[in-house]
Amino acid sequence: xxxxxxxxxxxxxxxxxxxxxxxxxxxxxxxxxxxxxxxxxxxxxxxxxxxxxxxxxxxxxxxxxxxxxxxxxxxxxxxxxxxxxxxxxxxxxxxxxxxxxxxxxxxxxxxxxxxxxxxxxxxxxxxxxxxxxxxxxxxxxxxxxxxxxxxxxxxxxxxxxxxxxxxxxxxxxxxxxxxxxxxxxxxxxxxxxxxxxxxxxxxxxxxxxxxxxxxxxxxxxxxxxxxxxxxxxxxxxxxxxxxxxxxxxxxxxxxxxxxxxxxxxxxxxxxxxxxxxxxxxxxxxxxxxxxxxxxxxxxxxxxxxxxxxxxxxxxxxxxxxxxxxxxxxxxxxxxxxxxxxxxxxxxxxxxxxxxxxxxxxxxxxxxxxxxxxxxxxxxxxxxxxxxxxxxxxxxxxxxxxxxxxxxxxxxxxxxx
Amino acid sequence: xxxxxxxxxxxxxxxxxxxxxxxxxxxxxxxxxxxxxxxxxxxxxxxxxxxxxxxxxxxxxxxxxxxxxxxxxxxxxxxxxxxxxxxxxxxxxxxxxxxxxxxxxxxxxxxxxxxxxxxxxxxxxxxxxxxxxxxxxxxxxxxxxxxxxxxxxxxxxxxxxxxxxxxxxxxxxxxxxxxxxxxxxxxxxxxxxxxxxxxxxxxxxxxxxxxxxxxxxxxxxxxxxxxxxxxxxxxxxxxxxxxxxxxxxxxxxxxxxxxxxxxxxxxxxxxxxxxxxxxxxxxxxxxxxxxxxxxxxxxxxxxxxxxxxxxxxxxxxxxxxxxxxxxxxxxxxxxxxxxxxxxxxxxxxxxxxxxxxxxxxxxxxxxxxxxxxxxxxxxxxxxxxxxxxxxxxxxxxxxxxxxxxxxxxxxxxxxx
Numbered sequence: 001x002x003x004x005x006x007x008x009x010x011x012x013x014x015x016x017x018x019x020x021x022x023x024x025x026x027x028x029x030x031x032x033x034x035x036x037x038x039x040x041x042x043x044x045x046x047x048x049x050x051x052x053x054x055x056x057x058x059x060x061x062x063x064x065x066x067x068x069x070x071x072x073x074x075x076x077x078x079x080x081x082x083x084x085x086x087x088x089x090x091x092x093x094x095x096x097x098x099x100x101x102x103x104x105x106x107x108x109x110x111x112x113x114x115x116x117x118x119x120x121x122x123x124x125x126x127x128x129x130x131x132x133x134x135x136x137x138x139x140x141x142x143x144x145x146x147x148x149x150x151x152x153x154x155x156x157x158x159x160x161x162x163x164x165x166x167x168x169x170x171x172x173x174x175x176x177x178x179x180x181x182x183x184x185x186x187x188x189x190x191x192x193x194x195x196x197x198x199x200x201x202x203x204x205x206x207x208x209x210x211x212x213x214x215x216x217x218x219x220x221x222x223x224x225x226x227x228x229x230x231x232x233x234x235x236x237x238x239x240x241x242x243x244x245x246x247x248x249x250x251x252x253x254x255x256x257x258x259x260x261x262x263x264x265x266x267x268x269x270x271x272x273x274x275x276x277x278x279x280x281x282x283x284x285x286x287x288x289x290x291x292x293x294x295x296x297x298x299x300x301x302x303x304x305x306x307x308x309x310x311x312x313x314x315x316x317x318x319x320x321x322x323x324x325x326x327x328x329x330x331x332x333x334x335x336x337x338x339x340x341x342x343x344x345x346x347x348x349x350x351x352x353x354x355x356x357x358x359x360x361x362x363x364x365x366x367x368x369x370x371x372x373x374x375x376x377x378x379x380x381x382x383x384x385x386x387x388x389x390x391x392x393x394x395x396x397x398x399x400x401x402x403x404x405x406x407x408x409x410x411x412x413x414x415x416x
Numbered sequence: 417x418x419x420x421x422x423x424x425x426x427x428x429x430x431x432x433x434x435x436x437x438x439x440x441x442x443x444x445x446x447x448x449x450x451x452x453x454x455x456x457x458x459x460x461x462x463x464x465x466x467x468x469x470x471x472x473x474x475x476x477x478x479x480x481x482x483x484x485x486x487x488x489x490x491x492x493x494x495x496x497x498x499x500x501x502x503x504x505x506x507x508x509x510x511x512x513x514x515x516x517x518x519x520x521x522x523x524x525x526x527x528x529x530x531x532x533x534x535x536x537x538x539x540x541x542x543x544x545x546x547x548x549x550x551x552x553x554x555x556x557x558x559x560x561x562x563x564x565x566x567x568x569x570x571x572x573x574x575x576x577x578x579x580x581x582x583x584x585x586x587x588x589x590x591x592x593x594x595x596x597x598x599x600x601x602x603x604x605x606x607x608x609x610x611x612x613x614x615x616x617x618x619x620x621x622x623x624x625x626x627x628x629x630x631x632x633x634x635x636x637x638x639x640x641x642x643x644x645x646x647x648x649x650x651x652x653x654x655x656x657x658x659x660x661x662x663x664x665x666x667x668x669x670x671x672x673x674x675x676x677x678x679x680x681x682x683x684x685x686x687x688x689x690x691x692x693x694x695x696x697x698x699x700x701x702x703x704x705x706x707x708x709x710x711x712x713x714x715x716x717x718x719x720x721x722x723x724x725x726x727x728x729x730x731x732x733x734x735x736x737x738x739x740x741x742x743x744x745x746x747x748x749x750x751x752x753x754x755x756x757x758x759x760x761x762x763x764x765x766x767x768x769x770x771x772x773x774x775x776x777x778x779x780x781x782x783x784x785x786x787x788x789x790x791x792x793x794x795x796x797x798x799x800x801x802x803x804x805x806x807x808x809x810x811x812x813x814x815x816x817x818x819x820x821x822x823x824x825x826x827x828x829x830x831x832x
Contacts, residue, residue, distance in 0.1 A: 024473040033477045040473035048468045048704065049461065056651050057440045057456040061449045061783060069651060098673030098699030099515060106560065128685050133674035133699060136687040140672030144522065145561070153685060179683075228700070235472050235485060235703035256556030257514030258549035265828075267595075267788055269544050269569060271552040283514030283549060284644070286705030287651035288464065367477060372683055412681075 001325040002318060004395075007387035015303075016311055016382050022299055023232070023384045030389045030396075032368045035178075035206060035346045035379030038232030041295040051291045069287050073259075074278060076290070077240060079297045080231070083305060084204060084223065085214030086242050092277050093293055094259075094285055097205055097226050097239040098133045103253035103280055104222040104241055105141055105172060108199045109149070110252050112169040119147065121169035121197070125160070128153040131178045134203055138172060157184060160192060168198040175213070176206035176344030179371045181336040183211065183344045187218040194219065205229060208240070209296075210312065210345040210381075212305040215242055222247070230345065230381060232296035237289050241280045248276055257282035299383055311382035312345040315390055319347050319378060322394040330401045335375060346379040356410035360400045366393045370412070417741040418734060420811075423803035431719075432727055432798050438715050439648070439800045446805045446812075448784045451594075451622060451762045451795025454648030457711040467707045485703050489675075490694060492706070493656060495713045496647070499721060500620060500639065501630030502658050508693050509709055510675075510701055513621055513642050513655040514549045519669035519696055520638040520657055521557055521588060524615045525565070526668050528585040535563065537585035537613070541576070544569040547594045550619055554588060573600060576608060584614040591629070592622035592760030595787050597752040599627065599760045603634040610635065621645060624656070625712075626728065626761040626797075628721040631658060638663070646761065646797060648712035653705050657696045664692055673698035715799055727798035728761040731806055735763050735794060738810040746817045751791060762795040772826035776816045782809045786828070 011017060023039045025031060031039055055063040064070050077091030084091070094100070105124070112121045124138050135151070142149035154163045164171055171193040176183045186202065193200040204225030207213050209232070215223055223242040227233030243251050252273065258264045259281035262272045273279040316336070323332060335348035351357055354374040361368060361376075368378040378393070400406055427433060439455045441447060447455055471479040480486050493507030500507070510516070521540070528537045540554050551567070558565035570579045580587055587609040592599045602618065609616040620641030623629050625648070631639055639658040643649030659667050668689065674680045675697035678688045689695040732752070739748060751764040767773050770790040777784060777792075784794040794809070816822055 024469075026474045026476070029476075031476060037472075037477045037480075039476065040468065045465065045468050045473070048464045052456065052461050052464045052650070052708070053440075056453075057461070058442045060442070060445075060447060060455065061453045061785065062778075063651065064453075095512070095515065096673070096699030096701070098675075099511065099671060102671055130685075131674075132677070132680075132683050132685060135685050136672045136674060136677060139687045140670040144670040146563070234468070235479065236700045236706070237704075238702055239699075254556040254560040255515060255518055256552045257512070258547075258552060259514075261548070261552060264548075265788070267548050269546075269548060269551050271555045283512030283655075284652045285512070286654055286702040288653075288708060289702030289705040290652070292468070292704060362478075369477065372681070 002321060004388065004391045007391040010314070010387040014311065014386070015307060017386070019299060019302060020384045020386065025384060028365045030366045030393045032366065032378040032380065032385065032393060034232070034381035035210070035229050035377065036369055037235060038229055038296060038381065039384055041232055041299055043298065044234060044292045044295040047292055047295050048288065051288050072287065072290050073281060073285060076293050076297065077277065079294065080208070080240055083213070083300055084208055084225070084242065085216050087216070087245060090244055090277055091240055091242050092280055093227060093238050093240045093290065094281050095238060097203070097224055098137050099255070100224040100239050100241040101134055101137045101203065102141055103255055104201055104224050105138060105170060107251050107253045108170045108201055108222055111199060111247070111250055114250065121167060122148050123150050123152050123167045124170050124172055125152045125154065125163050125168050126172045128155055129177060129179065130174050131203065131205065134172065134174060160189065164193055164196045164198055166196060168193070168196055170199045170201055172201040174203040174205060176211065178206055179335070179375055179377070180348055181344045181346040183342050185341065186213065186220065190218045190220050206344050206346070209300060212309050216244060227293045227296065231293070232299065233293035234289055237293050238285060243277055243280055248279070251279055253280065255282040259283055308382045312380055313340050313343070315380040315382065315385060315387065316343060316345065316347050318387060319380065319390050319394065322391065323349060323397065326394055326398040327401055345381070346377055348375050348377050350374045351376060353406060353408050355412050356406040356408055357400060359410050360406035361397060364396050366396045418737060418807070420804065420807045423807040426730070426803040430727065430802070431723060433802070435715060435718060436800045436802070441800060444781045446782045446809045448782065448794040448796065448801070448809060450648070450797035451626070451645050451793065452785055453651060454645055454712060454797065455800055457648055457715055459714065460650060460708045460711040463708055463711050464704065467704050488703065488706050489697060489701060492709050492713065493693065495710065496624070496656055499629070499716055500624055500641070500658065501632050503632070503661060506660055506693055507656055507658045508696055509643060509654050509656045509706065510697050511654060513619070513640055514553050515671070516640040516655050516657040517550055517553045517619065518557060519671055520617055520640050521554060521586060523667050523669045524586045524617055524638055527615060527663070527666055530666065537583060538564050539566050539568050539583045540586050540588055541568045541570065541579050541584050542588045544571055545593060545595065546590050547619065547621065550588065550590060576605065580609055580612045580614055582612060584609070584612055586615045586617055588617040590619040590621060592627065594622055595751070595791055595793070596764055597760045597762040599758050601757065602629065602636065606634045606636050622760055622762070625716060628725050632660060643709045643712065647709070648715065649709035650705060653709050654701060659693055659696055664695070667695055669696065671698040675699055724798045728796055729756050729759070731796040731798065731801060731803065732759060732761065732763050734803060735796065735806050735810065738807065739765060739813065742810055742814040743817055761797070762793055764791050764793050766790045767792060769822060769824050771828050772822040772824055773816060775826050776822035777812060780812050782812045
């Protein structure tokens with residue numbers, strides 16, 4: 001078993017260690033929930049002050065131009081692009097992940113309707129275990145269109161090959177599963193979809209900033225994702241949508257608000273989409289929240305996704321090893337793949353009293369979270385999680401389990 | 417002509433005068449653009465700090481419960497409700513006005529499709545002069561549905577009676593026009609729509625916080641609106657949507673994200689809408705921007721919409737009188753109705769060099785804005801605009817026009 005002294009040595013050698021200083025983390029907390037809400041970059045406080053006091057308070061309406069508010073979705077998109085293998089003019093930061101998924105899925109269906117006027121491609125393939133909002137959005141869109149779209153829910157990645165066929169319009173998957181941390185092979189799955197003439201839509205909520213992503217390298221068709229998890233953009237910060245250059249001209253989405261109009265300020269009564277990625281926009285964006293996204297992205301510009309990935313795998317390997325060694329007497333079941341190629345940046349263990357154990361952990365300052373059924377999730381964020389953090393977290397977990405320091409009757413009523 | 421000394425006397429007697437102290441307004445500025453971006457409540461700076469430093473930075477993920485983030489859309493909706501004649505459980509603050517309009521319009525069409533299975537009601541009636549995004553959203557939704565929906569654009573309110581008939585599904589209007597400041601009679605127009613079996617959807621972007629609104633009193637069906645104009649919620653702050661209790665059970669909208677699910681955290685793969693107004697939600701909200709909305713709403717709780725309206729009409733009457741008296745030699749054309757019942761809280765004048773004159777005004781600290789073609793907009797926000805402000809603004813305008821202190825070649829390239 002890796003001793004704590006080895007973790008200290010690993011921390012001393014960690015090239016990402018200086019970046020931890022850029023985050024405000026409360027004392028006495030080991031934060032393993034960056035996969036749900038990323039920690040606060042210290043710079044976000046000053047940036048918030050600047051937006052509220054100077055840009056809003058002093059410059060008022062002039063800030064739409066002077067402070068570049070109107071261009072923020074595209075400017076932040078360009079900054080985010082390299083983290084996901086996108087070109088700078090292929091991404092905007094805007095709206096919520098759910099809303100962006102609606103746009104991307106609608107655009108993909110539209111594209112297929114144009115390519116197959118007989119509308120033979122009427123199936124959306126996704127996973128039953130996908131994050132629910134993705135499935136709900138597909139259900140909402142499909143039922144609304146009344147064009148015989150069907151949603152096929154597969155139960156495991158192995159079923160993909162059989163599920164995707166000439167009737168498939170879109171394969172829509174979350175790259176890294178929110179519950180298990182299992183990661184799809186983006187290149188392989190995209191090729192599988194394309195081989196059948198289907199379009200590939202990726203949800204990168206648990207990938208962007210967590211694992212290297214190469215959307216253009218994988219020849220993917222559409223993607224959406226989240227900025228408030230591994231990208232540390234702030235609570236509920238606007239999400240992103242990626243449309244590759246090759247699809248932009250044909251891109252059409254039903255949320256055709258004025259921010260996606262070719263000339264939004266000439267106030268014409270006929271919608272005409274702007275060229276390029278801005279046609280994925282809709283209405284006015286929440287500037288204060290949006291501006292803070294940049295503070296998170298600025299940390300990434302000081303390192304590389306490869307460096308982050310190397311440390312992420314080392315952290316999750318260490319966590320798995322320590323839990324399995326120190327808690328072997330307890331009914332813990334690993335829900336995350338051991339194979340590196342299939343693992344995101346989180347580790348999930350099921351336990352019959354998973355909710356109660358997680359509450360006990362949080363009580364003692366080790367913050368992970370819980371997902372039905374029985375699953376304790378631990379997210380590892382190499383920008384601010386140390387190897388010693390991992391050791392200490394497992395130490396606390398082992399103590400809670402060994403001494404049954406949890407309330408087996410604890411009932412879940414919380415919302416997150 | 418009202419002398420400046422009378423304005424000072426009016427200010428001295430103004431019961432709303434103390435509220436001005438609650439706003440941070442820059443020195444040397446007369447801000448007549450609260451109809452585009454409301455001024456900053458002083459409390460917003462502390463609130464931003466609290467959200468970013470304490471709620472995000474210290475409490476991290478726990479703030480979804482502890483700080484009530486998850487309930488913010490509904491809690492703020494309840495606070496906004498009395499300003500628009502709604503019940504507390506009929507409003508949520510969420511997403512953008514465009515996105516909310518999409519939801520409301522889709523829900524209204526769905527409701528009509530249920531009531532008229534022959535789908536004979538296939539016309540959406542709105543104004544050519546409506547704010548463009550409203551028309552674009554209707555175009556986007558209608559064309560996407562491929563169900564023969566048609567958008568009928570009327571050229572004046574007088575055409576409403578003729579335009580609305582048994583084929584009308586929805587009448588969708590902005591209560592106060594963004595360009596002219598002309599206000600519809602909400603009760604009368606709603607009754608006209610209902611008399612023909614149509615549903616009535618109101619956009620309150622330029623009404624909420626500007627004029628008294630009584631949605632339930634008018635028996636309206638759906639409404640959306642904006643919090644960053646007269647409600648002073650902050651740049652691009654999330655918008656609101658109103659669904660009256662009587663429509664909530666049947667309310668269905670295609671953006672069926674997890675925040676509108678009956679039990680969002682049980683992670684079921686089948687969408688099932690939550691009861692009540694939360695079914696108008698979609699995905700995770702931008703908390704920092706959302707939280708600041710409350711600072712604006714808290715100012716309104718210290719007065720009444722009637723008091724605001726009384727002062728608003730006095731301010732706009734004064735502005736019209738002074739401009740028409742002092743600038744009578746110039747080619748200014750009033751675009752805003754003189755009748756109180758038809759006037760919102762802004763005054764628009766057209767001038768052949770409207771853009772250039774507005775630039776000159778802004779240069780001298782009188783901030784209004786410009787809308788094509790040739791229209792100078794002046795918004796009056798009784799919470800922080802004084803009668804002396806109005807006098808001084810007209811004094812500056814008169815001087816600019818009298819001495820031609822503007823650049824007749826100024827070209828518009830700005831975005832707002």
